Amino acid sequence: MSVLEVSNLTKKFGKFTALDGVNFEVGSGEVFGFIGPNGAGKSTTIRVLLGILKATEGEVKLFGKDAWNEAVEIHKRLAYVPGDVNLWPNLTGGEVIDLFVKLRGGNNKSRREELIKKFDLDPTKKCRTYSKGNRQKVALIAAFSSDADLYILDEPTSGLDPLMEKVFQECVMDVKNRGKSVLLSSHILSEVEKLCDRVGIIRQGKIIETGSLSELRHLTRTHILVETKQSISSLNELQGIHKIEETDQGLTFQVDTEQLDDVIRHISQFGIEKLESAPPTLEDLFMRHYESKDKSEGKETGGVR
C-alpha cells in the first residue's frame, strides 16, 4: 500500500514551470530517496506535499487524502524537517521543540530527552545563538520524537557533522524498523545509498528515473581493474567501454553493465593475473543524469519509469 502518491503533478510560478508532470509513489515502510541537481524541483515537490504550495495540476495524495484540502489531518501523521531551519531567535531550542510537539498533540517526553542526548544539543540556549547544525538538530529532534507515519526530510543533514550524520542515520533506520515511511531528499549520495530502498531522480521538474538501487545500478557502469600477461589489444573497439586508463596497478576502465559479459570474454584471452570489479556507485549513476541534457542525449537508456 502506498503512503504517498503523486500523479502528474505540475506546478507553475507565473510563467515558469517548476514541476512538469511529476509521478512517483512511496510505499508503506519504505525509505524513498529523492535526488536531483540544484533547482530541479525537490523542495517545490515537498512543499506541495505539505500543502503549503497549491498544485497547478495533478493529484497529490498522502494516506489517501488530498494534500491541499486535508492538510491538517495529514499533518497529524507526518513530520517534516527542512534544510534551512529558521526558528524564533528569542526562544530556546527546548521551547521550540515543545511548541512543535504540542501543536502536534502527541507527548513523548522520554524520546525527546533521549534524542536531545543523542544529538548532543543544549536545549537551554536561545535559537539566535545556535549554529546551522544545531538549528537543524532542533527540527530533527522535534520530528523524530513525534510518532509520525511519514517523515519528510528535505536535506536534513546539510549542516551536520559526520558524527551527528551517523546519529541521524540511526534515527532513520529506527523509524524504518518500526514500519514507518520516509521521503529523504539529499545531496549526500552515500547517505541515500545507505538508507534508501528506492530512489527517484528529478531534473528540470521531471522525474527521469525511479526504482530500487539494484534496478538503477543495472543501467550503469561497472569499474574494472585488470592485470594481464599480455597487453590487451583492441579494447577500445569494443562496445560500452569508457575511460580506459593505464595505472601502476594495471589497466582500469568502466563497462556498461549490459556489455560486461562480452568484455570479460574478450580480456580473458590475454591471461588474467588480477581482476577487481567495483559496483557502480550511485555517484556514477547520478553524474550521468545530472550532466546536462545535450551530453546525455543519444545514449539515454530509457530506464524504469
Add this chain to the structure above:
Amino acid sequence: MDQHSFANTGKLSRFILRLDRVKIPLWIMGLAMFTLVVPPAFDNLYKTQQERDAITETMANPAMTAMLGTGDLDNYTIGAMTAHQMIVMTAVIVGIMAVLLVTRHTRADEEDGRIEMIRSLPSGRLSYLNASLIVSSGTFIGLALVIGFGLYGLGIESMDLEGSLLYGAALGGTGFVFTGVTAIFAQLSESSRGTIGWSVAILLLAYLFRAITDISNEALSWISPLGWVSKAEVYSSNNWGSILLMLAVSILLFVVANYLNNIRDLEQGFIASKPGRRYASRLLQSPIGLAFRLQRTGFIAWAIGLFVLGASYGSIFGDLESFFEGNEMYQQMLQQAEGASIVEQFIPTLMIVISLIATIPPVMAMNKLRGEEKKERLEHLLSRAVSRTKLIGSYLIMAVVNGFVMISLSALGLWSAATTVMDTGLELGMVYSAALVFYPAMLVMIGIAAFLIGLLPMLTSLIWIYFIYSFFVLYLGNLMQIPDLVGKLSPFGHVPQVPIEDVTFMPLFLLSIIALGLMMISFVGFRKRDSKN
C-alpha cells in the same frame, strides 16, 4: 475554508502572546502615559472656562485643524480640549503600533521561514494569521480599556465615564482598522519591509486626506479612518457610530485578509517582484552603493511621502491667509507680538512635526547596518576587502544624505504648495531656512543611532525610545508649557523657531559638534567590537 483551516489557532495565539509578552504591555503603558498626563496638565494651565475659551481663538484656524483634526470649540471643556488636541495624533501612533505588531507575526515570520515549520504541523492554513489577528485585537481591546478607565479615573469633571470609554474605544478601533490594513498588505506584499511600507503609506494617506478634507469639506473626512477618530466627538456629543464603523470595516478587512491568505501559496504575494539585472551596475559595486541599493525603494517612497506631507501642509496656507484677512482680532493679537507675517508664524509649528517625521528615514537608514549584521549578511562584505570603518562610514554617509534630502524635499513641498494657493506667496529662502535649522538636530539623532550601533549594538532600538521622547515633549510642548529642561533634553528642543526667531548660530553649531563627536566615537566602537547577531 472548513474548520480545519483554523486548527490550533488557540495554541498559536497563546504562543504569539508569549513572544510579545514584554512588547505589548510596553506599548500600552507608553500610550496610556502619553494620554493620561495631558488632562491634568491642561487642568492646571487653564483653570477657568474663560481661559479655555481664550485658547480656542488660537485653535480655530485651518493650520490647527489640519494638524489636529476637528474639535468642539464651542464647548471647550478640559475633556473636549484633550480630545481635540490629542486624539488624532495618538491614533496615528496607535496605527503605527498596529502595523509593527501585526507585520511581526504575519509576513515577517513567513519571510524568515518560520511559518513553514508551523504549517508542516497539524495547524490550519489560516491559523497563524488569525492567531496574530486575535492577539492584536486583544491588545487593542486592552488599550481601549486601560485608556478609557484611566481617563475616567483622573476624576476631571468634564471627563465622564462614557466619554472616557469612547476615547479609549476610538484609539482601540483605530488599532483594529490598521491591524486589518496590515494583515491585507502582509498577503499582498512578499516582504515584511513591503508590508510595513505599504501600511504606513496608507496611514499617512489617511492622515493627509483627513487634514485636507477637514478644512475644505468635512463630510469627505468620513472617507479617512483617522477622520472617524475626530468624528467620534469624544466628550461632546459622544458619537459611538464611529466605533461601529471602525469595527465593521475591520471585520471586512480581516475577512479579505483571510480570503487572500487562503488562495495564495506560502511565501508568495500578489505584488509581483520583477526579475532583476544580470550584472551589478557600477553603482552597486561598492559598500556605499550596496547600502544605497538595499534601501532604494524605501528611500524613494519616503522622499515622495515627505514631499506630499510638506505639500499637504502647504496647501492649507491659502485658507489660512483668507481666514486671517477676515479676522481683525487675530491680526492684533498675533502681529503686535512678532515680526513675521501671521501666516508665517505657523511655519515653525508645522516644521516641528515635519522634521520629526523626516528624521525617521535617516535613522532607519543607519539602523539598516544593524539589521544586516543581525541577519549575518555583513560577513559577506567583511570577509572581502571591506574594512569595518568603510562599512559604517558608508551607512553613515547614506543616513546623513538621506536626512538632508528628506528635510529639503518637505520644505520644497510646503513652499511650492503654499505659494500656489496664496495671494502673496512665500519666500523659498525663508521656508527652507525654517526647515534646515532642524538639520543639526537630525544629525544628532543619526549620531546617536550610529553610537548605539558602534558601542551598544544590543540596544540599537533605544534610539526609537529617544525619538518618541522627542516627539512627546515637542508635540506637547507645542500645546502647553512644559518645563524648559524637559524640552532641552531633546536635540529638537534647541532649534530656534525660524522665522519667528532669528537663526541663532550657537545652538546649531553645538548640535553639529555633538553629532560629529557621536559619529566619530561610533567609528572607533564599531571597529573594535565583534560582530553580534
